[in-house]
Amino acid sequence: xxxxxxxxxxxxxxxxxxxxxxxxxxxxxxxxxxxxxxxxxxxxxxxxxxxxxxxxxxxxxxxxxxxxxxx
Numbered sequence: 001x002x003x004x005x006x007x008x009x010x011x012x013x014x015x016x017x018x019x020x021x022x023x024x025x026x027x028x029x030x031x032x033x034x035x036x037x038x039x040x041x042x043x044x045x046x047x048x049x050x051x052x053x054x055x056x057x058x059x060x061x062x063x064x065x066x067x068x069x070x071x
Contacts, residue, residue, distance in 0.1 A: 001028050001064070003039035016041065018049075022056045026063035035065035 006024050007016035016024075018040065025038040040053050050069060057067050 001025050001036055001038040003041040006039070007041060018053045018056050022053075022060050022063070025057065025067075026060045029063040036063065037066040037068060038064035039068045039070075041070075 001021075001024060003016075003021070006021060007013070021038065021040055025036055028038075029036040038057070040057070045053070053069070054067065057064055
């Protein structure tokens with residue numbers, strides 16, 4: 001699940017929140033029969049935001065097989 005394609009073509013503009021990215025991953029994973037690798041678009045965040053991001057994806061039931069955390 002690309003960050004660019006999921007966030008209106010502006011992945012680093014902050015238009016899509018972590019909650020929206022996780023929900024998009026859940027919807028995409030439910031529509032396909034393969035594992036989903038999800039970009040989280042957390043490239044400019046701190047450690048606390050990274051933990052929240054991981055927890056949000058986990059809370060949605062492991063919809064993504066892998067979450068991609070950028071630096």
